[in-house]
Amino acid sequence: MNEHRSGHERPSKNQRRAEAREKARQLREEQQKKERRNRWLLQGGVAFAAIAIVAVIALVLVNSVRPDGPGPRNMASDGIRIGAEFQVVPTASLPAGRDPLVSEANPPGVVDIQIVVDYLCPICGEFEATNGAFIETLIASGAATVEYRPIAILTSRSAGTEYSLRAANAAACVADRDPAAFFDFNASLFAEQPEEGTPGLDDERLIELAGEAGATAPTVERCIRDRTFASWVRDATDRALTGPLAIRDIAVDRVEGTPTIFVNGLRFEYRYPFEQEDFAQFVLQAAGDEFSTNPTPSPTPTPTP
Template sequence: MTNPADGKKARREHARELARQEREAEKRRRKRNRLFLQSGIIVAVLAVVAIVTVVIVTSTTSSAVNPKNMASNGILFTGDGTTVSPVSTAALEVGSDPVATDTASLASTVNIVTYIDYACPYCQQFETTNSEQIQTWVASGEASLEIHPISILDRASLGTKYSSRAANAAVCVANYEPDQYLAVNDALFAQQPEENTSGLDTAALKTLVSDAGASSDEVASCISDKTFGDWVTSATELASDGNLASDTVTEFTGTPLILVNGQQYEGALDDADAFSAFVATVAAS
């Protein structure tokens, strides 16, 4: 005969086993849910990282553009006896260092290099005083001229960054219509705004450049889009850090910085005779 107590004991043990199995099943279900949740979070994070990376890379690569005809970060002009012509160079690859002008090929000329800011009144003094005679020397083949537009005076334009915008406009001309660069250079100084004013707006800049002779749609769009804005910033930083077109001058002292065969001119900016005498002295040395 079966003992009733044994039956109750068996039922209790069976119930306990069922409860244990249910607890184990619940643990496994919760574990799976945690894993699914963690995996989902990881996938979501990776997706966000991927999107952010694409945005950063896209924005970086799309805004970084180097201009043609400015491999040294300046535009170089030489002459053939009668005419001043820009020297053509290909646009450097993004991230490349500027390539210094090979002065060995210019050994028979006096090599004049200027670092200028289109918002700088002292640059205006030098340019309006000396531009004509420098271009005459270049046309005759006696000199070369290399102009480096930079922007150190954005603070003086009431937040409009006129210095950078004007430099970008000049670089647009160097890239698309380099034959018109000197005319645009002269026009930018002739119509230089007063310090601590907003300066010319974009529409006025485009009109100035067009009236000076660089009237292509490419130049106008380049000015509107600030295509070479990042390049201007980089070129300014390099010059300010002393990366100059000279073996002896390694300190940037402000604009205008004028080098003649690598020697810095520190005479009167509004005295054409003084600058001419300096050039003659350097040429004879």
């Protein structure tokens, strides 16, 4: 009798081995393709990361080898000096790498006030709010000059925007490009002083405040946007923190904080919170009898050669 095989006859042992080998081969090929694809992705990611690292290093190197430019005009002492009729005593730019110059002595009877400030420093803002009007009166009457020295010791405390540095740079821009506007611009920076830990004023607002103070030249706007004097701000800050400061009639090793205030070469050891009477009394004591009986007009600015 003939035997008929069913269409669902069980594969032989050899057939099952062949099928298993084929499936194994296919799995190996798929695994190899996956490994090659992952290797390509990994190599591509590493290459991209390497390019990014090289770009960052190149940027750092470019910035580090970029030569420092000169400081702003009218700030050869690391500060800007404002005298009679709120006119700035002019000076030439401080060449890069040069030590700041000590400002010339005032005539007898004219008080010399010097203030080291950081525009993000809240205590500086409170000193200005308490004593700004008194200082303005002294200048208006010709009884005193005031020299503002902006530094940036709080640059890292503005949510990554470097506000302290940007504000000091903006002040330097106004001092250099349109110095007649500096006194009002300085007051505006404190009037709108941001809190520590916040982004602070953006460049647009700094430009607006400069314009409102009278510094409307297009060069002021470009200077603020480009941070033209950022390297000078850093250098002035380093000089203030390491010393000695260029201040007449007193040896100042370094600034330990802001504000740091001098009147006729004497440091004002203030109490906090501020009282306007305290500073007024200190000015009178530092100035002596000649100030109250025979004030002499403050220096008249003369052009710098």
